[in-house]
Amino acid sequence: MRSARGFPARIGALLLPGALLMVLPRSAVATAEEKPDATRAGLERLSQRRVFFGHQSVGGNILEGVHALLPAPDALSVVEVKDPAATIPAGTLAHAFVGQNEQPETKLAHFERLLDGGLAKQVDVALVKFCYIDFTSSTDAKALFEKYRATLAGLKSRHPGVTFVHVTAPLTTVQRGAKAWFNELRGRPVFGVGENVSREAFNALMRRTYDGKEPLFDLAALESSQADGSRETYEVNGRAYPAMVPAYSDDGGHLNAQGRTRVASALVTFLASLPEPQREAPASAKAQP
Template sequence: MKTSFWSRLVMGVAAVGILGAVSLYFLWDPKRSYEPAPDTAASTITTEVLGKASGARIYFGHRSVGKNILSGVSDVYAAKGVTQPEVVEVPIGGSVPKVAGEGTILHTQIGENGNPAGKLVNFDSMVRSGIADQVDIALLKFCYVDIKWNTDVDALFAEYKQTMADLERDYPNVRFLHATVPLTVGPVGIKGHIKAVVGRDDNATRTRYNELIRGNFDADQVFDLAAVEATSPDGEALTSLYPGYSSDGAHLNASGASKVAVVLLETVARTGQA
């Protein structure tokens, strides 16, 4: 009896240990151990491209990740010793400043996160409020929280595409860019892993939307920030935001912001030559 009891006790302790180890694996929050990737983005862009981009007049509708990107723009220009475009925030419903000459980024923190349809309405109204007469390029970036696992991406994309088509028809002198939706890091904790297993993967749905963007617009009009986020420094293609580019699993740190900013500036420079 004693042998049986002690055997069962040992097995029970071992089982508890294994369960604890598995739980720790799933519950451990990787945000606590993010290691920033080296910030080398500025070395990948030329001063010539920066000069072309700085000559554009841009309108950018965004939220918090957009603020990260604008910070990255400043960092890249500073690192290369090139004067950056003037950055001017225009609040929703606010008066539109007159853009003198070239080299200006007008931007608005558009709408409310979680309501992409509302952001489309806000962007449309802002462009029509006089901004279209002041810029050469315009783009709207949705946030990662705007698309979750249960979002009807086909309906949202149809609404987005129609809004942009109407704006392009009414403002033929403005070149509209199309941004992919940012991603978040892979599953975090047991809840995140379970969601992925049962098909409630937010990033998978965001990727479905992003494929619609990539498949319906010319490549030179697509600002593919999601592709940048999902490519590790050594070139590995991921299905989520590379942790080394993030400060909290969703927003961009300085390294990630600079990498995305470089792609935005390259897209703007290329578009300006179209």
């Protein structure tokens, strides 16, 4: 998708690489700030919980960030699981690389198989995250969201003892400067522009459906927000869309040390803030007077 900027704006983009981006005020978005005390308290609370996280590479970045936050190696066990019948003790952040990149439906199917295969009996909280590469400028965000919604609704119905957390799709930076200007001039796609539009369409449906109703971790809002709350955006046809803050990534998509710390801290605090799981008592316990 091409921006509807005029020639003067293109010249400005060539001379001033940051001119394509705007910064919105702090009030435009609410994101979790990094609070060391809250992170430490969150890690302590997670030591009593069992969490399962389905992801690919950006999820791996987030887990690297969690590792870096641990005050001691045994403060929280971060382990990869492949067998859905595996035993998951309290204090475990279990994870799996689910599905194939660029095929988001396979991630949902794999996540579903693992939980239905026995993992749901072993965990208190479960979440699955798409990757930025799962979205192109032509992605049907509504159709993908409907597939996601139906999958999660089915899992929630079959496994009422598990708290399912929804996660918005991650963003990328937007290409800027001379290269972006030349690509646009030649009718070539500018990295991040059309793809982030699709991601935002999906994320808007996530927020509209789940925000305030079910747990929603807004990864995209964290990635597109500075520490002071101001947002990184760009404009397409007069409308502002969020993009990843360049300081959070070295390659435009994966999280670097700063990005990992920001997102991991927020995720730990978020997961720790969830209500205590309400597991159904075993039949033998119910039978006792």
